[in-house]
Amino acid sequence: MKKITIACGNGGVENNDLIEKVFYKHFQNDILQKNEDSAVIHDGSLVFSTDSFTVSPIFFEGGDIGKLSICGTCNDIAMMGAAPMYVSCAVIIEEGFDMKELDIIVSSMKKELDINGAKVVCGDTKVVPKGAADKIFINTSAVGSVLKSGISSNKISKDxxxxxxxxxxxxxxxxxxxxxxxxxxxxxxxxxxxxxxxxxxxxxxxxxxxxxxxxxxxxxxxxxxxxxxxxxxxxxxxxxxxxxxxxxxxxxxxxxxxxxxxxxxxxxxxxxxxxxxxxxxxxxxxxxxxxxxxxxxxxxxxxxxxxxxxxxxxxxxxxxxxxxxxxxxxx
CATH class of the missing domain: 3.90.650.10 (PurM-like C-terminal domain)
Known part of the structure; x- marks a missing residue:
C-alpha cells in the first residue's frame, strides 16, 4: 500500500494493517500492544483513551456529532470497567459554520457528560478557511477510574x-x-x-x-x-x-x-x-x-x-x- 485509501479508516482489515505497519512500528510499547479499547495506566488504577469524529451528516436521527464525540470516547473508558472522569475537547471548525448549530452540538456533549458523571477540563479550538474542513471535526480524550480491574480482550477463554x-x-x-x-x-x-x-x-x-x-x-x-x-x-x-x-x-x-x-x-x-x-x-x-x-x-x-x-x-x-x-x- 503506497497511498492511504478511504478503506484505511473502516475499522477492518485495511485499518488494522495501517495501524500495525505504520503506527505500531514507531510507537510500539507494552501498553499499546495490549490493543484494548483504552490504555490501562498508573498501575492499573486509571484508563485513558482518545477518538476523533468526522461523521457526515453531523446531525442524524438519534444524535449529532457532539453526542457521538462524548459517547464514543467515554464508552471506550467504560469498556475497561472504568468510570469516565475527565475529558478533553478539541474542535476544528470550518469558516462560516453556523453558531446556532455549534451551540446545539456543544449542548449535546454536555448532556452526555452528565450521564457519564464526567467533565471537560481542557480543550483547543481551531478555525480553518472554508473548504479546508467539512463543517466541524471533534477530538475527545478521556481519563477514567477503574472500578473493576482485570477486564481485558486478551483473557477470553472457553469458560x-x-x-x-x-x-x-x-x-x-x-x-x-x-x-x-x-x-x-x-x-x-x-x-x-x-x-x-x-x-x-x-x-x-x-x-x-x-x-x-x-x-x-x-x-x-x-x-x-x-x-x-x-x-x-x-x-x-x-x-x-x-x-x-x-x-x-x-x-x-x-x-x-x-x-x-x-x-x-x-x-x-x-x-x-x-x-x-x-x-x-x-x-x-x-x-x-x-x-x-x-x-x-x-x-x-x-x-x-x-x-x-x-x-x-x-x-x-x-x-x-x-x-x-x-x-x-x-x-
Missing part, C-alpha cells in the same frame, strides 16, 4: 460466553439512509448512547466480566475477530440469536450489506462466565433499549483466531474481518 446488549447495525444504517435521502419507514435511528450506566449496573450486580467491547467501526464482526485473535480462541456465533431490527434488515437486503459489519455507537459485546448469563441479561434488560439483550456466541479451542457463524439450518461459515470501505465517515 466464557458472549452476550450483546441490544440489536445491531442501527447507527450504520441510519447514517447511510440519511446521506442517501432514503426513507425506510419505521423508527430507524442511531443507537448512539452512553454505556457507562449499563456497565456500572453489571459491576454493581457482581457479574464476572472477562472482556467488553463497543462494536463501532467494523461492527460486531470486527469486534469478535479482534477478540478471537487477541485471546487465541475460536468463537462460534449463533446467527439466529443476533438481534436485528426489520428496518436494518431492509437496508441490508436492499444494498447487500451484512448487519454484522455495520457500525454501532451504543451496542457492546461482553464476555462473561456462563454461570452469570441469566443474571447479566436481566440486568441489561432493565435499560429501555436493551429488550433484545441475549447470548450470541460460545468460546471454543477449535479454529483458533477465527469466528464461525452457524445458521439456523446448521450450516457454518467464517465470519471474516470486514474489508473494503462500506461506509466512510461513519463516526
Amino acid at each position: 466464557d460466553i458472549v452476550l450483546i446488549n441490544r440489536d445491531i447495525g442501527c447507527h450504520g444504517a441510519t447514517i447511510f439512509t440519511a446521506r442517501e435521502g432514503m426513507n425506510m419507514g419505521g423508527d430507524l435511528q442511531s443507537d448512539c448512547a452512553s454505556l457507562w450506566p449499563q456497565v456500572q449496573a453489571l459491576i454493581d450486580g457482581g457479574i464476572n466480566i472477562t472482556a467488553m467491547r463497543d462494536a463501532t467501526r467494523g461492527g460486531v464482526a470486527a469486534s469478535l475477530n479482534e477478540w478471537a485473535k487477541q485471546s487465541k480462541v475460536g468463537i462460534v456465533v449463533d446467527e439466529s440469536s443476533i438481534p436485528i431490527k426489520d428496518e436494518v434488515k431492509g437496508v441490508c437486503e436492499l444494498l447487500g450489506f451484512e448487519a454484522t459489519n455495520l457500525a454501532n455507537e451504543g451496542t457492546f459485546i461482553l464476555a462473561i462466565k456462563a454461570k452469570d448469563e441469566q443474571k447479566a441479561i436481566k440486568i441489561l434488560k432493565r435499560f429501555e433499549k436493551n429488550r433484545y439483550a441475549t447470548k450470541i456466541a460460545n468460546i471454543t479451542q477449535e479454529h483458533i483466531g477465527k469466528v464461525v457463524i452457524e445458521s439456523s439450518y446448521g450450516t457454518k461459515r467464517y465470519l471474516d474481518m470486514p474489508s473494503g470501505e462500506l461506509l466512510p465517515r461513519i463516526c
